[in-house]
Amino acid sequence: MIRINEKTIPFQEGMRVADCIASVKPEADICIVNGFPVPSGTVLHDGDVCCLITRGETPTAVEMEALLVARHTPGVHEKIKKSTVGIMGLGGLGSQVAIALVRIGIGRLVLVDYDLVEPSNLNRQQYFIDQIGMPKIAALAANLGRMNPYVELETVDCRLSEENIPQVFGEVDVLCECFDDPAMKAAALRAALTRMPDTGYVGSSGVAGLGDNNGIVTRQLFPRVFVVGDGESAAGPGQGLMAPRVGIAAHHQANQVLRLLLGKDYNI
């Protein structure tokens, strides 16, 4: 059998990429076989995986799913495309968690931040210079849409509080805490523990500075509840927030969100 985009067709001795183009995607001008670009005259072998692309064209939803699944661990996309994740705060942590989840094809994100993009954000947050002054929810939604337009995005422009968090994120499977303010980190965890007992939770504490990579850990506090960071490195004078270390923590968070969605790590 030969895989061509989202289709599987029987293999025939001597078939070439050009034959597949003709039958599956006549307008294709780039052919990738087993991960490498090849000319259309290339002869195929049983089991080859072909990706036919038209330069500049957006894949259809079905094609996109097939392309994602090609590089995923088997079974992952099937589960996460039915999942909803809430992200509180779209700064250095939140913007990067959102991107990681969008790239793997999460079903739906609820993105919440009241703030605007500022120049000082750009040392770690996933925004662009031409987005300075834009609300973060709008800027991030625009960026995410260019990576994978098939993720449903709900954006909420509001200041979160211990009182409104359960209502704003009432339908999420996992809640990701990406705040800057430590009082909000505590308030959000309290809200989740007391009023969202069935929701997964991944918080953060201690992602600043130049400490070593292995100081960033993911610690389980309760069933379904984790905190990422070194627990100590607060942002402040002499200890800044920078893309590399913040990024380590953000991707710990994203991977832990994914593991929770896949039913892992639920029990201590």
Add this chain to the structure above:
Amino acid sequence: MKIIVNGKEKELSPASTLIALVKVLELDPETIVAEHNGRIVPREEYDSLALVENDTLELIRFVGGG
């Protein structure tokens, strides 16, 4: 009196409140989540919650930045 905080024994004056413990530990109460004998303590009870001998507390402290 003796209480247990994050798995370790601690001596406190009798009839201490949660807020007194937090201050003894030099922590900012705003950044703490407290579990007292298995119950998450609402923020508004920090000042009034009275601790007794052998109470078990888990204090989760958050630092800023993200």
